[in-house]
Amino acid sequence: MPGSDRGRATSDRETEGRCALADVALAALGSGSRESGGSVRGSSPTINDVARVAGVSKKTVSRVINDSPLLRVETRQRVELAIAELGFVPNLQARGLAMGHNSLIGLIHDNPNSQMVLGVQQGILEAIRDTDFALVVRPVDRGSPGMMDDVRRFLERQRLFGVMLLPPISENDLLARHCAELGCRYVRMGSARLDADAHCVSSNDAEAVAAATRHLIVRGHRRIGLVAGPHGFRSAKERRAGFEAALNEANVALPRSLIAQGDYRFDSGVIAGSRLLDQVPPPTAIFACNDEMAAGVLHAARQRDLAVPRDLSIIGFDDTPIAAHVWPPLTTVRWPIQAMGQAAARKLLDGSSDAPAPPSVFPSKLIVRGSVADLEVGP
Amino acid sequence: MPGSDRGRATSDRETEGRCALADVALAALGSGSRESGGSVRGSSPTINDVARVAGVSKKTVSRVINDSPLLRVETRQRVELAIAELGFVPNLQARGLAMGHNSLIGLIHDNPNSQMVLGVQQGILEAIRDTDFALVVRPVDRGSPGMMDDVRRFLERQRLFGVMLLPPISENDLLARHCAELGCRYVRMGSARLDADAHCVSSNDAEAVAAATRHLIVRGHRRIGLVAGPHGFRSAKERRAGFEAALNEANVALPRSLIAQGDYRFDSGVIAGSRLLDQVPPPTAIFACNDEMAAGVLHAARQRDLAVPRDLSIIGFDDTPIAAHVWPPLTTVRWPIQAMGQAAARKLLDGSSDAPAPPSVFPSKLIVRGSVADLEVGP
């Protein structure tokens, strides 16, 4: 019985009402199946089967499943009925072959922060919900010498509809160029405007960090340490720039001794925090360029029996779960990662629209928790 | 110049050496392109182009790219040369259409733990490295009424080679049945044996938790609290069973008052921990069924000015980053998530092999950090 398995698939609530058409279908299929053969051997029904059952041509069915406007309602209904009876599901492989591109969008990233990756995935999936698009993930290993070749091979073989590039790999201009060369649409996410509006969705980390830093300054802090992010990361650069700008505008000095470099990981935060806290006098507050490092600073403080926030105020960045779960919970900067993922995906899908893409810059927000205190003026 | 973009793609190191063949290629393509037309309009070269350039038939090229054993080395080389010259890349859509299935494997999950999801992804990607397979992710919303229909639609439309099911959704037998009905290979990951060996890769949470509990008992603890996981999660059931088994075998009593229920999230850990710690006398140790809840217990302890581990020992489960990052760092159970993902993917790919699948149960390991102390015997 052709497609009987599938028949149940789309319509679980379908009972035994209108099976007349289905019987016609069987009869029709039984005889001269010269073209598609889709009915043989229990495989699922094809567009040909639907056409035969509905008594129309292949192309008409195609028009129905592609929402073509030029169709008589009556015809459309007949076809839709046949589709329902047969439990027909269009074959994306075939469609992809015919149209020259598949319905997959790729997510390329080399991100150590799982929360972020998953947030973006979530956003993308929201954007492609109710479409036939699916999300293909491709983590890559920045630093590995063959990385770029790897990605190229991936793009060549999979022939995706388009890809989304996550930071920090999204900052790589060469990668973007490769995408373009391979005819693969792309959108880059970043902490600053990295590309033309059509290819870019970003936050404004510099501004967000400046606001966070002002939060410290307003509370009386003047010796403020920075745990910077790693070289080569645009986000690290942006965040540092925002930090310095805020200090500058308030005429607060930033001695080199109050800057320590980290690599965005917890351990580097412990080390950087230690170095900062061993200065004399130590800083009264520290901004760390991400939450993991901020948690590391917290560790370093605890190792020195410093109470946070009494003896030391700390602000992080990203608002990952760790920020809320350490003690005291960290004041930090939250950026709308999921919304950005969604916007980026939409931009990708709308790419062929005629209207020029609008710029997409998403605002971040300071989340105030318990790791910042007003500075007690000394005796 | 047909395929010139692509020509560079695979062979960046190719300089100007042997372009003779390529010229032949151009000539050949220029004239009677009656079949594929792959050379026209800058689109990428097809198997026909390769065949013409190499002076063999389509099928022979197909044999080469599919590693058929029956080919003269000479022929093979000629074809390979042509492939290189042209920068030919097989079209997966077309192949998928012809073979009846694509080269995508899906990851279906409804997991709140991002670390876990990403770990599995990593494992899968290792398993499919150097193949043409790609990974499609599909988070679903357990609890949403339309979830199962959703997944079915997804499977019907995408026609994946196979899917991997992550806990807790992997515990859903109905979902597995649907996969089978739709002709989609599947492998389930879980905290216990959920299915036939061919469809299952698991850890043994009960045993792991029993070991962790013994770790507490050996150190003198007798009043040990449990923060259980949510109903309906197999892992919660397994972990609790392991906990109770260890207490039993040591003849340690487990009053109901020392069991609190959580939902695997931080906040529930705080609440459950509070309830446990407010008992008189309070427990001297608590096992929480995952790290997030263990971190919550830590919060509850701190709110009561209890020192960990001096006044309270805590053990968690999963070894997520949070376990290492809170203070004190948590003793916890680590299970080989990435290795399991890899094994599961391999199982999926080997699915058609004749040999019966071996059982795959992966051992977990107690990670000892700073949250457990020997029990001081009271005065």
Place this chain on the structure above:
DNA sequence: TTGTAAGCGTTATCAG
């Protein structure tokens, strides 16, 4: 060991 012919299930073209 290699080639020929016939699909795989869709969409595009261009006529009616």
Place this chain on the structure above:
DNA sequence: CTGATAACGCTTACAA
């Protein structure tokens, strides 16, 4: 508005 016919690029019989 609808339909015949030809792509789309590859694989799998079945020959040679």
